[in-house]
Amino acid sequence: MSIVVTGATGHLGRLVIEGLLAAHVPAGEIAAVVRDKEKAADLAERGLELRIADYDAPDTLRGVFAAGDRVLLISGSEVGRRVPQHRAVVDAAREAGVALLAYTGVLGGPDADFDLAAEHKVTEQLILDSGLPYTFLRNGWYHENYTEHLAPVLEHGAVVASAGEGRVASAARADYAAAAVAVLTGEGHEGRVYELSGDVAWSFAEYAAVVAAQSGKDISYANVPAEQHLAVLTGAGLPEALAAVLVDVDAAIARGRLAGTNGELARLIGRPTTGIAEAVSAAVSAALSAAVSASPKGWPPPVMSVSG
Incomplete structure (x- = not known):
């Protein structure tokens, strides 16, 4: 029997593997x-x-799993292609007779009413129909969805979104990885559904204030209409289909769909979730270091200053 992590070289997959090793699961x-x-x-x-x-090549998945394996299916990153990809993994896991199939879905599950949730809902039903022992890890938003894209915020002095006064109960990617590790190494998780989110829900105005405090720059929240938000994202180079999905998520945030703070993630990992201020602080430091490296003279950074 092995603990099997799909998508193991992705951001979440690598964190799960590090967590398994830290939990003293033998590498072998x-x-x-x-x-x-x-x-x-x-x-x-x-x-x-x-x-x-390869998720896109079902034949390559035959023999990848074995009876008794505990498998973590990390959802694919290609929106619009995930249902056939996930179906191939579920079919291979069923044929092998794995002991557990844990799946990283989205907060709200079948009640989630935004476009990004559609493929997750289909995947959960595929897993239920397979008859396999399962655990659904319905992940909320990652801090990194925002903190990994701080450069334009710092350059232009604005957090641009179309979420109104909606709030986001995000957590660090590492927190969600720790939840997966707890399920893969623990007992009694079969048939369980975990709605996972951060301990504190924040608004975009509050997020802008945190970025301002951490960077020493004047940062405001620009709440724009959905059409303008879409234009901003496509103008920044995002494919229109992906940009539309993100704008739709902001509409869901405005409806309160990603604001739930039920404490399940903290209970599962045995500690409080990482706060948004801590994540922003690390991201600002990383952005500062990158700016210093890019500057011909090394200092000052070309687009920001940091105080404190």
Whole structure:
């Protein structure tokens, strides 16, 4: 029996693997499912078993799982293609007779009424129909959805969104990874559904204030109409289909769909979730370091200053 992590070289997958190792799961009992063997070379060097497969190629998934495996299906990142990708993984897991299939879905599950949730809802039903022992990890929003894109905020002095006064109970990606580790290494999680979110819900005005405090810059919240928000995102280079999904998420935030703070994530990981201020502080420091490296003279940074 192995603990199997799909999408193991992605951001969440790597954090889950680090969490398993930190929980003293022997490296030889962890299998990493990856598309690119070279990208996973460091995992192999640490003693993990690599299983090469592609969500888009069902034949490659045959033999990737074994009876008794505990499998974490990390949802694919390609919106619009995830249902057939996930179906291929579920079918392979069912044929192998895995002991547990844990799936990273989205907060709200079947009650989520925004476009991004559609493929997750179909996937959950596929898993239920498979008859496999399952755990649904319905992840809320990641801090990193915002903090990894601070450069334009710092450059233009504005957090641009179309979420009105809606609030977001986000948590760090590492918090959600810790929840997956708890399920994969613990007992009694079969048939459980976890609605996971951060301990504190924040508004975009509050987020802008935190960024301002951490960066020393004047940052405001620009709440714009959905059409203008879409134009901003496509103007920044996002494909229109993806931009439309993000604008739709902001509408869901305005309706309170990502504001729930039920405490399940903190209980599952045994500690409070990471606060947004801590995440912003780390992101601002990283942005500052990158700006210093990019500056011909090293200082001052070209688009920001930091105080405190």
